Amino acid sequence: MFRLLTAPLAQLILVLSVLVSGVIEVEATEPKSLLFAVNSPGSFPYLYFDIPSKSYLGLIPDFFADLEQQGILKTVFIDSNQLRSEQFVIEGKVDLYLANRQWLTQPEKVISSIPIVHHFTYLYSLSPFSDDFSAGALVNKQICTQQDYVYTGLQQPFKSKKLLRFDSSSQTTIGSMLANGRCDYAVLNNYNAKIVFSEVEYCHLAIYQSPNPTSEIDLTVVMRPELKEVKIIIDNQIKAFISSGKANTSLLTHSTKPIFPKPVTCIANQHK
Numbered sequence: 001m002f003r004l005l006t007a008p009l010a011q012l013i014l015v016l017s018v019l020v021s022g023v024i025e026v027e028a029t030e031p032k033s034l035l036f037a038v039n040s041p042g043s044f045p046y047l048y049f050d051i052p053s054k055s056y057l058g059l060i061p062d063f064f065a066d067l068e069q070q071g072i073l074k075t076v077f078i079d080s081n082q083l084r085s086e087q088f089v090i091e092g093k094v095d096l097y098l099a100n101r102q103w104l105t106q107p108e109k110v111i112s113s114i115p116i117v118h119h120f121t122y123l124y125s126l127s128p129f130s131d132d133f134s135a136g137a138l139v140n141k142q143i144c145t146q147q148d149y150v151y152t153g154l155q156q157p158f159k160s161k162k163l164l165r166f167d168s169s170s171q172t173t174i175g176s177m178l179a180n181g182r183c184d185y186a187v188l189n190n191y192n193a194k195i196v197f198s199e200v201e202y203c204h205l206a207i208y209q210s211p212n213p214t215s216e217i218d219l220t221v222v223m224r225p226e227l228k229e230v231k232i233i234i235d236n237q238i239k240a241f242i243s244s245g246k247a248n249t250s251l252l253t254h255s256t257k258p259i260f261p262k263p264v265t266c267i268a269n270q271h272k
Contacts, residue, residue, distance in 0.1 A: 033075070119219050124260075125178075131211060193209065
Protein backbone atom coordinates (compact mmCIF):
# COMPACT_ATOMS: atom_id res chain seq x y z
CA MET A 1 0.00 0.00 0.00
CA PHE A 2 2.82 2.38 0.89
CA ARG A 3 4.59 1.79 -2.44
CA LEU A 4 1.35 2.38 -4.38
CA LEU A 5 0.93 5.76 -2.68
CA THR A 6 4.52 6.97 -2.95
CA ALA A 7 4.86 6.50 -6.72
CA PRO A 8 2.07 8.93 -7.68
CA LEU A 9 3.19 11.27 -4.91
CA ALA A 10 6.72 11.29 -6.24
CA GLN A 11 5.43 12.00 -9.73
CA LEU A 12 3.26 14.85 -8.40
CA ILE A 13 6.22 16.40 -6.57
CA LEU A 14 8.32 16.12 -9.74
CA VAL A 15 5.63 17.80 -11.86
CA LEU A 16 5.19 20.62 -9.33
CA SER A 17 8.93 21.19 -9.11
CA VAL A 18 9.14 21.46 -12.90
CA LEU A 19 6.24 23.92 -12.99
CA VAL A 20 7.68 26.08 -10.22
CA SER A 21 11.07 26.03 -11.91
CA GLY A 22 9.44 27.11 -15.18
CA VAL A 23 7.61 29.97 -13.51
CA ILE A 24 10.81 31.20 -11.86
CA GLU A 25 12.63 31.03 -15.20
CA VAL A 26 9.87 32.95 -17.01
CA GLU A 27 9.83 35.61 -14.30
CA ALA A 28 13.60 35.94 -14.54
CA THR A 29 13.60 36.47 -18.31
CA GLU A 30 10.35 38.47 -18.66
CA PRO A 31 11.16 42.19 -19.23
CA LYS A 32 9.97 44.59 -16.54
CA SER A 33 6.93 46.47 -17.88
CA LEU A 34 6.87 50.27 -17.48
CA LEU A 35 4.21 52.85 -18.36
CA PHE A 36 5.49 55.68 -20.58
CA ALA A 37 3.28 58.80 -20.80
CA VAL A 38 3.22 60.55 -24.18
CA ASN A 39 2.54 64.28 -24.28
CA SER A 40 -0.16 64.37 -26.96
CA PRO A 41 0.26 64.68 -29.91
CA GLY A 42 3.85 63.62 -29.27
CA SER A 43 7.04 65.09 -30.66
CA PHE A 44 8.00 64.02 -34.18
CA PRO A 45 10.32 62.21 -34.91
CA TYR A 46 11.20 61.35 -31.32
CA LEU A 47 7.86 59.99 -30.14
CA TYR A 48 4.60 60.32 -32.07
CA PHE A 49 1.36 58.49 -32.75
CA ASP A 50 1.13 56.96 -36.22
CA ILE A 51 -2.53 56.85 -37.31
CA PRO A 52 -2.20 54.15 -40.05
CA SER A 53 -0.51 51.66 -37.73
CA LYS A 54 -2.32 52.93 -34.61
CA SER A 55 0.92 52.77 -32.68
CA TYR A 56 3.63 55.02 -31.27
CA LEU A 57 6.70 55.39 -33.46
CA GLY A 58 9.95 57.32 -33.35
CA LEU A 59 13.35 57.39 -31.71
CA ILE A 60 12.03 56.61 -28.22
CA PRO A 61 9.88 53.60 -29.24
CA ASP A 62 12.84 52.30 -31.29
CA PHE A 63 15.10 52.62 -28.25
CA PHE A 64 12.72 50.77 -25.94
CA ALA A 65 11.93 48.16 -28.60
CA ASP A 66 15.66 47.46 -28.65
CA LEU A 67 15.64 47.04 -24.87
CA GLU A 68 12.63 44.72 -25.02
CA GLN A 69 14.28 42.63 -27.74
CA GLN A 70 17.25 42.18 -25.42
CA GLY A 71 14.91 41.13 -22.61
CA ILE A 72 15.84 44.14 -20.48
CA LEU A 73 12.73 46.34 -20.20
CA LYS A 74 9.24 46.32 -21.64
CA THR A 75 7.43 49.65 -22.12
CA VAL A 76 3.77 50.46 -22.74
CA PHE A 77 3.02 53.92 -24.19
CA ILE A 78 -0.12 55.77 -23.06
CA ASP A 79 -1.63 59.11 -24.07
CA SER A 80 -1.14 62.10 -21.77
CA ASN A 81 -0.19 65.80 -21.97
CA GLN A 82 2.63 68.05 -20.81
CA LEU A 83 0.80 69.28 -17.71
CA ARG A 84 -0.41 65.87 -16.53
CA SER A 85 2.66 63.75 -17.27
CA GLU A 86 4.91 65.29 -14.65
CA GLN A 87 2.25 64.98 -11.94
CA PHE A 88 1.43 61.42 -12.98
CA VAL A 89 5.10 60.46 -12.60
CA ILE A 90 5.28 62.15 -9.19
CA GLU A 91 2.12 60.35 -8.06
CA GLY A 92 3.35 57.00 -9.40
CA LYS A 93 0.51 56.65 -11.93
CA VAL A 94 3.04 56.33 -14.75
CA ASP A 95 6.74 55.52 -14.73
CA LEU A 96 8.36 57.54 -17.52
CA TYR A 97 7.95 60.36 -19.99
CA LEU A 98 10.10 62.43 -22.37
CA ALA A 99 11.01 65.98 -21.32
CA ASN A 100 13.68 68.52 -20.58
CA ARG A 101 14.26 69.26 -16.89
CA GLN A 102 13.79 72.99 -17.51
CA TRP A 103 10.16 72.27 -18.39
CA LEU A 104 9.43 70.70 -15.02
CA THR A 105 7.61 72.50 -12.23
CA GLN A 106 8.89 70.13 -9.51
CA PRO A 107 12.23 68.79 -10.79
CA GLU A 108 13.31 67.78 -7.29
CA LYS A 109 10.56 65.14 -7.17
CA VAL A 110 11.73 63.14 -10.19
CA ILE A 111 14.92 61.72 -11.66
CA SER A 112 15.96 61.68 -15.29
CA SER A 113 18.24 59.82 -17.66
CA ILE A 114 21.23 61.19 -19.51
CA PRO A 115 20.24 63.02 -22.74
CA ILE A 116 19.02 60.81 -25.55
CA VAL A 117 18.72 63.56 -28.21
CA HIS A 118 19.30 67.29 -28.74
CA HIS A 119 16.16 69.32 -29.46
CA PHE A 120 16.27 72.57 -31.47
CA THR A 121 13.59 75.28 -31.52
CA TYR A 122 13.59 78.18 -34.02
CA LEU A 123 11.57 81.19 -35.06
CA TYR A 124 9.88 81.05 -38.46
CA SER A 125 8.87 83.95 -40.67
CA LEU A 126 7.40 84.83 -44.07
CA SER A 127 10.38 87.15 -44.62
CA PRO A 128 14.11 86.40 -44.68
CA PHE A 129 16.14 86.83 -41.49
CA SER A 130 19.25 88.99 -41.50
CA ASP A 131 22.53 87.17 -40.90
CA ASP A 132 22.98 89.01 -37.60
CA PHE A 133 19.42 88.35 -36.43
CA SER A 134 19.05 87.90 -32.68
CA ALA A 135 15.82 86.85 -30.98
CA GLY A 136 17.07 88.68 -27.89
CA ALA A 137 16.90 92.00 -29.75
CA LEU A 138 13.21 91.64 -30.61
CA VAL A 139 10.78 94.01 -28.90
CA ASN A 140 6.95 94.09 -29.05
CA LYS A 141 6.80 91.35 -31.64
CA GLN A 142 3.91 88.90 -31.74
CA ILE A 143 4.97 85.26 -31.49
CA CYS A 144 2.62 82.40 -32.40
CA THR A 145 2.92 79.71 -29.72
CA GLN A 146 1.12 76.59 -28.57
CA GLN A 147 -1.00 76.81 -25.46
CA ASP A 148 0.63 75.50 -22.26
CA TYR A 149 3.99 74.94 -23.97
CA VAL A 150 7.19 76.05 -22.25
CA TYR A 151 9.62 77.73 -24.69
CA THR A 152 12.95 77.61 -22.90
CA GLY A 153 14.74 80.40 -24.77
CA LEU A 154 11.76 82.76 -24.79
CA GLN A 155 10.27 82.41 -21.30
CA GLN A 156 11.88 85.56 -19.92
CA PRO A 157 10.82 87.95 -22.74
CA PHE A 158 7.32 86.44 -22.60
CA LYS A 159 7.18 86.97 -18.85
CA SER A 160 8.37 90.59 -19.08
CA LYS A 161 6.01 91.27 -22.03
CA LYS A 162 8.96 92.23 -24.18
CA LEU A 163 7.53 89.71 -26.63
CA LEU A 164 3.80 89.05 -27.01
CA ARG A 165 2.70 85.45 -26.87
CA PHE A 166 -0.25 84.48 -29.11
CA ASP A 167 -1.38 81.00 -28.04
CA SER A 168 -3.11 78.54 -30.32
CA SER A 169 -4.45 75.04 -29.80
CA SER A 170 -2.00 73.13 -32.00
CA GLN A 171 1.08 73.31 -34.17
CA THR A 172 -1.17 73.25 -37.23
CA THR A 173 -2.92 76.44 -36.14
CA ILE A 174 0.46 78.05 -35.36
CA GLY A 175 1.35 77.64 -39.05
CA SER A 176 -2.02 78.97 -40.17
CA MET A 177 -1.73 82.03 -37.93
CA LEU A 178 1.71 82.87 -39.32
CA ALA A 179 0.54 82.40 -42.92
CA ASN A 180 -2.42 84.73 -42.31
CA GLY A 181 -0.29 87.47 -40.77
CA ARG A 182 -1.69 87.13 -37.26
CA CYS A 183 1.80 87.12 -35.77
CA ASP A 184 5.29 88.22 -36.75
CA TYR A 185 6.96 84.90 -36.02
CA ALA A 186 6.03 81.33 -35.23
CA VAL A 187 8.06 79.26 -32.77
CA LEU A 188 8.43 75.54 -33.50
CA ASN A 189 11.03 72.84 -33.26
CA ASN A 190 12.65 72.23 -36.63
CA TYR A 191 11.02 68.84 -37.26
CA ASN A 192 7.52 70.07 -36.46
CA ALA A 193 8.10 73.13 -38.66
CA LYS A 194 9.05 70.82 -41.50
CA ILE A 195 5.81 68.86 -41.12
CA VAL A 196 3.54 71.89 -40.67
CA PHE A 197 4.87 73.90 -43.61
CA SER A 198 5.09 70.93 -45.98
CA GLU A 199 1.28 70.93 -46.22
CA VAL A 200 -0.06 71.91 -49.65
CA GLU A 201 -1.76 75.01 -48.25
CA TYR A 202 1.69 76.57 -47.77
CA CYS A 203 3.12 75.64 -51.18
CA HIS A 204 2.80 79.25 -52.41
CA LEU A 205 4.77 80.63 -49.46
CA ALA A 206 8.49 80.77 -48.72
CA ILE A 207 9.09 79.98 -45.04
CA TYR A 208 12.29 81.16 -43.39
CA GLN A 209 14.04 79.83 -40.30
CA SER A 210 16.00 82.01 -37.87
CA PRO A 211 19.78 81.60 -38.33
CA ASN A 212 20.17 80.48 -34.71
CA PRO A 213 17.83 78.43 -32.52
CA THR A 214 15.94 80.12 -29.70
CA SER A 215 16.88 77.10 -27.62
CA GLU A 216 18.98 73.97 -27.89
CA ILE A 217 18.05 71.56 -25.15
CA ASP A 218 18.55 67.95 -24.16
CA LEU A 219 15.60 65.58 -24.07
CA THR A 220 15.76 63.00 -21.30
CA VAL A 221 13.61 60.19 -19.96
CA VAL A 222 12.02 61.55 -16.78
CA MET A 223 11.06 58.88 -14.24
CA ARG A 224 9.83 58.16 -10.74
CA PRO A 225 12.57 58.61 -8.11
CA GLU A 226 12.05 54.99 -7.01
CA LEU A 227 13.39 53.78 -10.36
CA LYS A 228 17.06 54.38 -9.59
CA GLU A 229 18.08 50.93 -10.85
CA VAL A 230 16.04 51.45 -14.02
CA LYS A 231 17.79 54.79 -14.55
CA ILE A 232 21.19 53.05 -14.44
CA ILE A 233 20.00 50.53 -17.04
CA ILE A 234 18.51 53.23 -19.30
CA ASP A 235 21.61 55.44 -19.03
CA ASN A 236 23.91 52.59 -20.05
CA GLN A 237 21.63 51.58 -22.90
CA ILE A 238 21.35 55.18 -24.17
CA LYS A 239 25.16 55.36 -24.38
CA ALA A 240 25.20 52.13 -26.39
CA PHE A 241 22.25 53.23 -28.56
CA ILE A 242 24.03 56.46 -29.53
CA SER A 243 27.58 55.10 -29.90
CA SER A 244 26.39 52.20 -32.08
CA GLY A 245 24.78 54.62 -34.54
CA LYS A 246 21.30 53.24 -33.86
CA ALA A 247 20.00 56.61 -32.62
CA ASN A 248 21.04 58.43 -35.79
CA THR A 249 19.68 55.61 -37.97
CA SER A 250 16.36 55.79 -36.13
CA LEU A 251 16.00 59.54 -36.71
CA LEU A 252 16.79 59.21 -40.42
CA THR A 253 14.28 56.36 -40.68
CA HIS A 254 11.46 58.55 -39.39
CA SER A 255 12.42 61.83 -41.07
CA THR A 256 14.99 63.47 -43.27
CA LYS A 257 16.71 66.46 -41.71
CA PRO A 258 14.67 69.69 -41.91
CA ILE A 259 15.94 72.14 -44.53
CA PHE A 260 14.98 75.83 -44.65
CA PRO A 261 14.08 78.16 -46.22
CA LYS A 262 11.15 76.25 -47.60
CA PRO A 263 10.84 77.24 -51.27
CA VAL A 264 7.70 78.29 -53.15
CA THR A 265 6.44 75.30 -55.15
CA CYS A 266 3.17 76.61 -56.56
CA ILE A 267 1.42 79.80 -57.65
CA ALA A 268 -0.85 81.49 -55.11
CA ASN A 269 -4.39 79.98 -55.11
CA GLN A 270 -3.17 77.18 -57.39
CA HIS A 271 -3.33 74.77 -54.46
CA LYS A 272 -7.00 75.44 -53.75
